[in-house]
Every structure is written in structure tokens, then in C-alpha cells.
Amino acid sequence: MSVLVTGGLGYIGSHTCVELMNAGAEVVVVDNLYNCKKSSYDRIKALVGRDFKFYECDIRDAEGLNKIFENEDIDSVIHFAGLKAVGESVQKPLEYFDNNVNGTLVLLDVMRKHGCKKIVFSSSATVYGMNNVSPLTEDMQVGGVTNPYGRTKYMIECILQDLCVSDKEWSVCLLRYFNPIGAHKSGTMGEDPNGIPNNLMPYITQVAIGKREKLTVYGDDYDTHDGTGVRDYIHVVDLALGHLKAVEKVRGENGLFIYNLGTGIGYSVLDVVKAFEKASGVEISYQIGPRRAGDIATCYSDPGKALNELGWKAERDIEEMCEDSWRWQSQNPTGYPD
Numbered sequence: 001m002s003v004l005v006t007g008g009l010g011y012i013g014s015h016t017c018v019e020l021m022n023a024g025a026e027v028v029v030v031d032n033l034y035n036c037k038k039s040s041y042d043r044i045k046a047l048v049g050r051d052f053k054f055y056e057c058d059i060r061d062a063e064g065l066n067k068i069f070e071n072e073d074i075d076s077v078i079h080f081a082g083l084k085a086v087g088e089s090v091q092k093p094l095e096y097f098d099n100n101v102n103g104t105l106v107l108l109d110v111m112r113k114h115g116c117k118k119i120v121f122s123s124s125a126t127v128y129g130m131n132n133v134s135p136l137t138e139d140m141q142v143g144g145v146t147n148p149y150g151r152t153k154y155m156i157e158c159i160l161q162d163l164c165v166s167d168k169e170w171s172v173c174l175l176r177y178f179n180p181i182g183a184h185k186s187g188t189m190g191e192d193p194n195g196i197p198n199n200l201m202p203y204i205t206q207v208a209i210g211k212r213e214k215l216t217v218y219g220d221d222y223d224t225h226d227g228t229g230v231r232d233y234i235h236v237v238d239l240a241l242g243h244l245k246a247v248e249k250v251r252g253e254n255g256l257f258i259y260n261l262g263t264g265i266g267y268s269v270l271d272v273v274k275a276f277e278k279a280s281g282v283e284i285s286y287q288i289g290p291r292r293a294g295d296i297a298t299c300y301s302d303p304g305k306a307l308n309e310l311g312w313k314a315e316r317d318i319e320e321m322c323e324d325s326w327r328w329q330s331q332n333p334t335g336y337p338d
């Protein structure tokens, strides 16, 4: 029995494939290479020391997906594939709804045709919107999202919930990620954004290697301990390990399950800058700029439900996250090879 991993060559997907295979699972990856390099496949293979199936295919290609389900013995899916840049989603809403929402509909339809009704979905803390107060718990009202990217996550959550109501054979796990950073300990896998990074950690690491001049801190007048935005950063390997527990869950039980994957600890932008400087020994130049539209002051999880029901807990601290991000960036200054 294999797990189909959509978007499995991307940042979170690649780390999850390594942990799945290290735990003995059979993995089949589908990725259209839109936001990753093929060399990510070679790096995963080198780390686990064995081959696995990779299909270059778009999840909106029903025929292509159908063939994969015919060829492989797939019993469950981890669904990472999607577009994820908040700013770009404001400029290109149709592309985001097509890729993320339509892509998921095509995938679900093919899964249903093949009697595969177990799925773990990459959702996001963004579904909690602007109005809930941290620590965020899974029972809070979701949907107050402020951009098309967030809306695609919220819409897909709704679609999957309706599916579970319609057919009790489905087993769906919605994982709401907080802020994944860090990289594999080996330094051979990590986050490799195209162009100017939108997210804090890849921006910091690019300043550290001299690719960017200085970080702009988006606002220092929030109601937080130092005025800069507070987030719940989680090591990507801890996040990957959460998926192993989630797959176990959907393999073992039908129904709908929702979990936050975070540490429960909030760090400000300046806390992260300091932690990175300590871990890397490199000073990070920064300037204070205006707030970024759509940002909130504070966002961190209550990760208790995942601990109680999945037995999962993030183990890696901010120091390790920074060390591993730095090892990846310094050993791969231009990211994955072409």
C-alpha cells in the first residue's frame, strides 16, 4: 500500500517523503515541477537510500491522475500541491482558485473513482482569520480570511467537510500549519523560493549569504513584547512527522479530523533575527518598515489536540530551526541545482 504525495518535491512535501520512507512507508509522488526542481527528487532518494515512484503530472489532469491510480496501489493521499504566495494570489485569483480548489476537486473525484477515500490536507493557520485571539484552537470559528490564497484553503476545508458528511467512508485530516521553517539536518534539503522571498526565514538567510542587502521588518508598532509581529515557527521536520501521525489516523478511522501543527510558542520578528544571528554567527542588517497589509500582530497555536489525539508534539526549538535553515542556505547558496 502506498501513500500518494501530491506536491511531494516541494518544501514540506520533500521532508515528509523522507520521514515517510524512513518509517518504512511506500511513497508515490506527483508534482508538476511548477515550484520545485527535479533535483529535489535526487536529494530525497540520496537521503533515504532507495528509489521511489515520481510522476510529473498536474493534479488538474484527471486522465494523468487516473493512470497513476491504475498503475499504483494507493490507499491514501497527502495533498500538498498548491500555490501558496499570498501577495501573488491577490494579483492572480483565478489561477489560485483553479490550481488549489479545482485541482483538489479533480484529485478527489479520481480518488473516489478508485475507492481511495483517505486524505490528509495541507491547510493553514490563515483560516483562523483576523478575529480569533491566540492561542488558536481547532474549535474556533474559521473563515475570516483576507486574501484569495487563504480563501482557497478555507474553501477546500469546507469541500472536504461536506464530503465527509455525504459519505461516511471518507477519512479526512485537515492539518493547519503554523509557520514552517528549518531544513533537513543533512543540509541537502530546504526551502528554495523563486525570486524575492515573501516569508521571513528565507529572507533572513538570503541576507546572511549576501544575496539581499537588508531585511525590512514589517512594522514595530504592534501590541507585542517588542512591537514586531509574533508567529508560531515550527521546524519542517516536526511538521513532516505530524503527517506520519495523520496518515496513521486516516488509515485507522473514518471521519473528519482537524489539528493544528505548531509549537504553541510565539516569537517576534526580532526574536527570530536574534536567534538566527546566534545560530549562524552572522549579523543581519535590517530596517523597520511599514506594516504589511493583511498581517496580524500575533498568531500562535494551541497544539494540545494533536498531542492528545495523535501523540504528536514538535520537538525542535528555534535554535535548531535557525541552525538548520542556515546550514541549508550556506551549503546551497543558489538552492537546488537545475
Ligand code: NAD
Residues within 6 Å of the ligand: 006, 007, 008, 009, 010, 011, 012, 013, 030, 031, 032, 033, 034, 035, 036, 057, 058, 059, 060, 079, 080, 081, 082, 083, 084, 099, 103, 122, 123, 124, 125, 177, 178, 179, 180
Ligand atoms: P511548495 O511550493 O514548496 O510545494 C508545493 C509543491 O506543489 C511544489 O513542488 C509545486 O511544484 C507543486 N504543485 C503546485 N501546483 C501543482 C499542481 N497543480 N499539480 C501538481 N503539483 C503542483 O510549498 P510548501 O511550502 O511545501 O507547501 C505545501 C503545502 O502546504 C501547500 O499547499 C501550502 O499552501 C501549504 N502551506 C504551506 C505553508 C508554508 O509556510 N510553507 C504554510 C501553510 C500551508
Ligand code: UDP
Residues within 6 Å of the ligand: 179, 198, 199, 200, 201, 203, 215, 216, 217, 218, 219, 228, 229, 230, 231, 269, 292, 295
Ligand atoms: N516579516 C517581515 N519581513 C519580511 C517577511 C516577513 O517583517 O520580509 C514578518 C511578517 O510581517 C510576520 C512574520 O515576519 O510578522 C512572519 O511572516 P511570514 O510571511 O514568514 O509568515 P506569515 O505568518 O505572514 O504567513
